[in-house]
Amino acid sequence: MSPTRSYHTRQREMVLQFFAAHPAECFCARQLIDQKQIPVGTATLYRALALLTQEGHLKKFAQADGGPAFYQYNESDACRSHFHLKCLRCGRLVHMDCSLMKDLQDHIAADHDFWVDSGKSILYGICKTCRG
Amino acid sequence: MSPTRSYHTRQREMVLQFFAAHPAECFCARQLIDQKQIPVGTATLYRALALLTQEGHLKKFAQADGGPAFYQYNESDACRSHFHLKCLRCGRLVHMDCSLMKDLQDHIAADHDFWVDSGKSILYGICKTCRG
């Protein structure tokens, strides 16, 4: 069974610090290992990523083609109440705090009988920079 | 390299027919194999799923936890121009053709500098039936 408490270790700290230092970027397990900036074994890294995701420090993204999962630093709990825009080209995640989205949720609930979870919904497209 | 034309075969037809018969449901490769309703080898099934997805007959969904990809019958090309709502509990996919979504895209492009691809964006939440 899983542990009841969790220790504060050097490896977990390094993984979290790495993500905190690059809040706008996404990384997959392989990237962290290959960079060799973080001396952590494969298994430990995956365990750390799972734990940090579960604790809410990281966000995890799957890939449509079944490729590796990407992780990004999760700045705050506020992300649970707003929408995210993710660029299909560069992977950047844009936080969108806008009253219009709240209106949208209300409309969908009222007229389409569906309760949208903003924290779990990501709109995909192309960001300003990539559109050039 | 990949073929220049494609043959009409019994196996591909059966896979497509199966999905067409269950337009509201999602299936992963394993489910189709285990059901044994479709006498098709594993490799052939994956090849058929990839082809049918590429041709636009099926929609493919990745899983956040890295589990198997799920496929669903794609009723029409119209799906590329409207949004989809996917229930986190029952997995049902709801098509949402609504002018308000077009307005939303325009707003995000104008005020947030982001061009949303409606065909690739899925809003997750709870549907009417599951909310009870």
Place this chain on the structure above:
DNA sequence: CTAGTTGCAAAGAGTTTGCATGGCG
């Protein structure tokens, strides 16, 4: 007949787990 397709088995990528050793508290 020719080129695409099938199915098996083997390979591959990404991730998880078993287990002995090492480290936090």
Place this chain on the structure above:
DNA sequence: CGCCATGCAAACTCTTTGCAACTAG
């Protein structure tokens, strides 16, 4: 000290590929 964490290698899951036999057109 008692657990928990680490790291290596092996196992596992999902998917893709190589190849010889087969089949649609």
